[in-house]
Amino acid sequence: MTFSPTANSLEEFLKLPETKPVCEYIDGKIVEKPMSKGKHSRLQLKLSNRINEVGENQNLAYAFPELRCSFGTRSIVPDIAVFRWLRIPFDEDGEVPNDFLLFPDWTIEILSPEQSSNRVIGNILYCLEYGCQLGWLIDPGDRSILVFRPNQQPKIWPRSQDLPILNDLDLVLTSEEIFSWLKMI
Numbered sequence: 245m246t247f248s249p250t251a252n253s254l255e256e257f258l259k260l261p262e263t264k265p266v267c268e269y270i271d272g273k274i275v276e277k278p279m280s281k282g283k284h285s286r287l288q289l290k291l292s293n294r295i296n297e298v299g300e301n302q303n304l305a306y307a308f309p310e311l312r313c314s315f316g317t318r319s320i321v322p323d324i325a326v327f328r329w330l331r332i333p334f335d336e337d338g339e340v341p342n343d344f345l346l347f348p349d350w351t352i353e354i355l356s357p358e359q360s361s362n363r364v365i366g367n368i369l370y371c372l373e374y375g376c377q378l379g380w381l382i383d384p385g386d387r388s389i390l391v392f393r394p395n396q397q398p399k400i401w402p403r404s405q406d407l408p409i410l411n412d413l414d415l416v417l418t419s420e421e422i423f424s425w426l427k428m429i
Contacts, residue, residue: 250274254317258343266310268367269319275363277321278356283384283426287354288323290425295326298415303329305349305413315347315374320367326350326410347374350410354382368392378410387423 251257257269265279280288292307299305311325325348335341351371353364361381368379372394379392391408392398401407403419 254314254319257319258314266312266321268321269314270363270367272317278358280323280354281356284323284354284356286426286428287382287384287422291352291422292324294417295324295413295415299326299329299413302414305329305410306332307352308344311344311348313344313346313348313371315345316370318367318370320370322348322351322367322371323354324352326352328410347371347376349376350378350380351376352380352382354384357385365390365398378408380407382422384423384426387419389419389422 251260251269251274252272254269257274263276266277267274268277269275288309292309295305295307299307305326305328307324307326309324310321312319312321313325325344328349331346331349333341333344333346348371351368353368355361355364364381368381369392372379372392377394381390381392383390387403389401389407390398391401393408401419405418407417407419409415409417
């Protein structure tokens with residue numbers, strides 16, 4: 245869905261008030277991102293927490309859910325944006341800033357039923373073009389994870405194999421484990 249306010253540039257878009265659901269600025273258009281539903285929300289929270297259990301404790305990386313990342317000519321909101329610790333732009337007080345004007349090191353998207361897979365894949369590829377090291381597209385509908393890496397063909401990852409993770413992050417995950425989180429009883 246295209247949102248009615250207009251912005252002729254990324255700078256103009258960033259001056260607009262935030263909306264719910266959140267909007268992204270892609271190819272000169274303001275595009276509304278669908279609201280999370282149950283499966284999406286569960287996977288987003290569990291995966292963010294799992295990454296942060298390892299990454300934050302070792303000051304290696306941090307997973308931010310629904311963080312606006314503005315760089316190049318786009319302003320996108322990945323479901324999970326993972327930044328290496330050394331790239332987090334802490335302010336002078338050592339606090340996390342509100343604005344992240346840079347690409348994530350690892351972008352994770354969880355496909356919603358009403359979401360365009362091509363638009364989501366386009367955002368992952370855009371991140372990779374700017375220097376992102378890893379992208380995942382998680383599809384709860386068919387229980388698959390499509391893995392993107394720079395200068396490589398995307399690959400649907402085998403369910404029982406360890407998924408690729410950012411280097412130096414001591415974390416092991418499989419698609420089977422991730423999708424098992426959907427069962428709560």
